[in-house]
Amino acid sequence: MESGASISEAPTQDALAAPVSGETSLRPPSELGLVTVQPDVQLLAASNQLLLGFTPTAWGEDRTAVDAVLSSLGAKAIGQLPAFHLLQIEVTGPEAIATAISSLQDLPGVAYVMPNLVLGPQRTPDPPSEIEGDGIEGDYWMSTIRAYEGWDGAIGDANVPIAVIDTGVALESDHFRGKQAQLIELPDLGLTSPGTDETGHGTAVAALAASSGADAFGSAGVAWQNPLYVVDVTEHPKGWSTLEADLMGMEAALDAGAKILVVARGPVVGDGVRCVANYSLYHEYRWAMSSALLTARERDALENLANTLLFRFN
Numbered sequence: 340m341e342s343g344a345s346i347s348e349a350p351t352q353d354a355l356a357a358p359v360s361g362e363t364s365l366r367p368p369s370e371l372g373l374v375t376v377q378p379d380v381q382l383l384a385a386s387n388q389l390l391l392g393f394t395p396t397a398w399g400e401d402r403t404a405v406d407a408v409l410s411s412l413g414a415k416a417i418g419q420l421p422a423f424h425l426l427q428i429e430v431t432g433p434e435a436i437a438t439a440i441s442s443l444q445d446l447p448g449v450a451y452v453m454p455n456l457v458l459g460p461q462r463t464p465d466p467p468s469e470i471e472g473d474g475i476e477g478d479y480w481m482s483t484i485r486a487y488e489g490w491d492g493a494i495g496d497a498n499v500p501i502a503v504i505d506t507g508v509a510l511e512s513d514h515f516r517g518k519q520a521q522l523i524e525l526p527d528l529g530l531t532s533p534g535t536d537e538t539g540h541g542t543a544v545a546a547l548a549a550s551s552g553a554d555a556f557g558s559a560g561v562a563w564q565n566p567l568y569v570v571d572v573t574e575h576p577k578g579w580s581t582l583e584a585d586l587m588g589m590e591a592a593l594d595a596g597a598k599i600l601v602v603a604r605g606p607v608v609g610d611g612v613r614c615v616a617n618y619s620l621y622h623e624y625r626w627a628m629s630s631a632l633l634t635a636r637e638r639d640a641l642e643n644l645a646n647t648l649l650f651r652f653n
Contacts, residue, residue, distance in 0.1 A: 420590060
């Protein structure tokens with residue numbers, strides 16, 4: 340070896356460690372605000388929070404680089420979801436969100452950085468009259484979701500639990516007569532009546548997914564044989580929750596043995612009236628999410644989040 344030459348130091352144990360480890364700890368946002376994702380489009384989100392996801396192959400040194408950037412911006416990690424390689428980040432205010440995203444998104448090991456979006460139900464059924472109370476009326480919805488075609492292939496599996504992560508489910512409804520169902524509680528969310536459906540949305544979603552078919556509404560769930568897990572993530576009168584709550588619900592559902600996760604809500608447009616996307620995770624591990632109003636970066640962020648979930652499934 341030539342004089343003065345040196346061998347690079349071996350990486351430390353910390354550098355090789357997982358970038359996110361330990362217990363799940365996420366904080367509900369204290370304030371919501373509008374985040375501009377396009378010049379003429381604003382989405383409702385936590386006013387001073389971001390969610391950052393690492394790739395499944397990221398190392399501790401990637402976390403060190405992220406922490407250094409956060410420190411330079413006056414930001415900090417305030418929560419984490421290790422199962423999904425995710426950090427919850429607090430920034431100084433709404434004006435700092437765009438700067439933080441642009442500073443973090445291209446760092447090694449970072450899969451996505453995105454606002455902590457508010458998710459809400461799609462509130463524009465067509466025709467609206469087809470929803471009566473908590474009922475899914477007859478043939479319209481079965482045809483709309485192409486249930487009849489699906490039943491040609493399968494009618495469900497009693498060994499494959501479906502988790503509906505939503506506004507709760509009215510299990511006393513006739514839709515679930517004789518249904519094997521289980522409530523998965525999330526104590527960290529501090530809900531006063533977990534499982535209670537304040538809006539009817541979670542009940543409708545669960546009925547479409549897994550109602551028993553023994554009701555008086557003339558409908559049956561896509562997979563009526565499957566057990567049903569109920570994960571209530573919000574008591575908001577409009578059915579709103581922030582994304583970190585839904586992620587916590589996904590983790591709890593997976594830990595309970597769910598094989599299908601249904602998240603049938605999407606980001607809320609700035610007017611707070613409608614949503615621009617609905618997305619679900621299915622047993623086949625397919626991600627379905629579309630929106631003309633989300634930027635390519637936002638779509639990529641949601642898809643990368645799905646890939647992180649898929650990695651955990653496998």
